[in-house]
Amino acid sequence: MTLARADILRWLTVPDAEPLFAKARAVRARTKGRGVCLRGLVELASVCDRDCLYCGMRHANTAARRYAMRDDEIVACARLAGDLRFGTVVLQAGECPALWTRERVAVLIRRIRAETGQHITLSLGERSEADTAAWREAGAERYLLRFETTDRALFAHIHPGAPRDGEHPRLAQLRRMKAQGYAIGAGMMLGLPGQTLASVADDLLTLRDLRADMVGLGPYLRHPGTPLGQETTPSEVPVSVDFTCRCYALARLLLPNANIPSTTALSTLDPRHGRLRGLNAGANVFMPNLTPAAYRDGYQIYPDKICVIAPQADSLDTLHADLASLGLHHFQDQ
Numbered sequence: 663m664t665l666a667r668a669d670i671l672r673w674l675t676v677p678d679a680e681p682l683f684a685k686a687r688a689v690r691a692r693t694k695g696r697g698v699c700l701r702g703l704v705e706l707a708s709v710c711d712r713d714c715l716y717c718g719m720r721h722a723n724t725a726a727r728r729y730a731m732r733d734d735e736i737v738a739c740a741r742l743a744g745d746l747r748f749g750t751v752v753l754q755a756g757e758c759p760a761l762w763t764r765e766r767v768a769v770l771i772r773r774i775r776a777e778t779g780q781h782i783t784l785s786l787g788e789r790s791e792a793d794t795a796a797w798r799e800a801g802a803e804r805y806l807l808r809f810e811t812t813d814r815a816l817f818a819h820i821h822p823g824a825p826r827d828g829e830h831p832r833l834a835q836l837r838r839m840k841a842q843g844y845a846i847g848a849g850m851m852l853g854l855p856g857q858t859l860a861s862v863a864d865d866l867l868t869l870r871d872l873r874a875d876m877v878g879l880g881p882y883l884r885h886p887g888t889p890l891g892q893e894t895t896p897s898e899v900p901v902s903v904d905f906t907c908r909c910y911a912l913a914r915l916l917l918p919n920a921n922i923p924s925t926t927a928l929s930t931l932d933p934r935h936g937r938l939r940g941l942n943a944g945a946n947v948f949m950p951n952l953t954p955a956a957y958r959d960g961y962q963i964y965p966d967k968i969c970v971i972a973p974q975a976d977s978l979d980t981l982h983a984d985l986a987s988l989g990l991h992h993f994q995d996q
């Protein structure tokens with residue numbers, strides 16, 4: 663679908679976006695049918711070398727609880743994903759190459775593939791070309807790396823040490839991984855201090871230019887223990903379920919085949935209806951958190967992060983009922 667920048671800006675600001683959501687649902691029905699994929703999110707460790715200004719897991723936050731899962735615990739989570747018929751596990755962690763060495767992650771990928779048959783999505787942050795090549799070779803098929811914003815000055819402001827010019831480091835890595843044969847997932851936060859609507863339109867167009875296979879985007883939620891959480895600079899971009907849904911719908915129109923999760927941050931904004939409103943706007947993936955209960959509270963990238971479902975059968979039943987209420991069902995991807 664041709665969607666010009668002016669159309670995007672109009673949809674981001676019109677009073678009523680329901681016609682946009684309806685278009686997005688129609689495109690999703692054509693490309694995805696009624697199936698919603700469930701992917702098990704495993705938050706491997708809350709240790710992080712970086713000091714991103716927005717994130718509660720930043721290195722300088724001495725109040726943050728730190729944990730790191732053992733390999734056997736991670737494999738057990740992948741097995742649980744299989745028992746729940748999920749098909750894919752997403753291995754996510756704070757950026758810490760000393761903990762997640764090239765070799766360790768490669769061994770883990772091979773073990774999960776051999777012992778559980780689950781497909782593997784990695785979300786381990788900015789890593790070298792040699793690391794991602796080794797992991798692709800070991801059997802990882804997808805990689806999530808949000809570019810957070812395409813506004814270079816804003817990106818540099820919130821990521822200490824990031825270059826202010828030249829290629830955006832995360833876009834560069836996403837392009838490299840696409841060439842390595844990964845399905846790539848990209849996206850941004852919405853409502854960052856100083857973020858403009860025009861830059862969000864650019865972010866959406868960038869997702870199309872990247873030919874993103876997956877789109878991960880959600881509202882920015884202030885964490886009081888971070889420098890950005892204290893900043894009072896206003897944003898043109900609302901932190902709301904409605905605005906996030908507009909971006910899901912626009913991403914669906916720009917990338918009809920993309921896998922678009924209704925994210926945890928959306929459910930945090932509206933615990934009862936957030937995830938359904940995301941699906942109603944064209945999302946087609948949901949990522950239940952499979953991190954063991956003992957660790958979960960330790961992964962506080964923003965406050966009150968909701969653990970969308972515990973993997974107990976009753977909360978999965980609620981999820982299935984929610985899907986059915988929209989005429990959708992759990993689709994087990996191969």
Ligand code: 5AD
Pocket residue numbers: 716717718807808810850851880881882883884885927963964
């Ligand atoms: N609010 C919302 N999202 C956040 N993330 C990190 N910190 C926050 C926050 N305070 C998101 C970033 C990152 C992903 C793993 O979590 O987009 O890429």
